[in-house]
Amino acid sequence: MELLCGNIIAANQEKDRFWEISNTRLPEFPQSVVVGSAAKCESSSLNNCSCTAYAYDSNGCSIWIGELMNLQDGSGNALYLRLAASKFPKPKSKKGIIIGQSGFDS
Template identity: 85%
Template sequence: MGFNPKSLSNRNLSDYTGGCVRRTELLCGNSTAANQEKDRFWEIPNTRLPENPQSVAVGSAAECESSCLNNCSCTAYVYDTNGCSIWIGELINLEDGSGNTLYLRLAASEFPKRKSKKGIIIGAVVGSVAAVVLLGLVFVVIWKWQRSNGFAVC
């Protein structure tokens, strides 16, 4: 997700020692992207962290994420018992396997589109109104049927 091998000759290998490049450019600093979503993070659990982290003094995971988003060069972050660490530029020696969770920065377009809650709300309102109208029609039909068959109350 989000990356391709740098070298086309490595495309069919399971070894990406030549490195990888982004498929989609990040939106950070892009003035034409005003109406688009912000970059987001893909959670990679059970990761051996890459080399050369930079410590950032923050008080929470949300502040750590925000710190990375606000730095156009930030590629990933980790927030754990040791605090906040971010990576600038390439991730060197990122591997599976030691229990850490790394948050890799990707362009928002790399993620599936979020479903709109607006459509769900409109559907619920329309469905409710239709149910009330249908219930009213049933009562009117029953009332008229009772009057025409002599079942009027009085």
């Protein structure tokens, strides 16, 4: 399934999300985005239709457009890769069974 652009949730569709890839050496050619928090970095990345991944660390928010060049294991950074909503498991139904006690007259 294709990626959905932006934070908009279309009818019967969920928004794209990011999959954390931990302990990585970040790819080459990041673009810096000025934001104040990790949550704002994620939101900004999700709203950018060209963004394929982002990272937020002591250097701030970095995003990648297009292919991720030279991504490698082992440097302790977390990279968040954009995936279509369809790639994530659907939340389980929260419907429960109600067990009651009928009134008994003694």
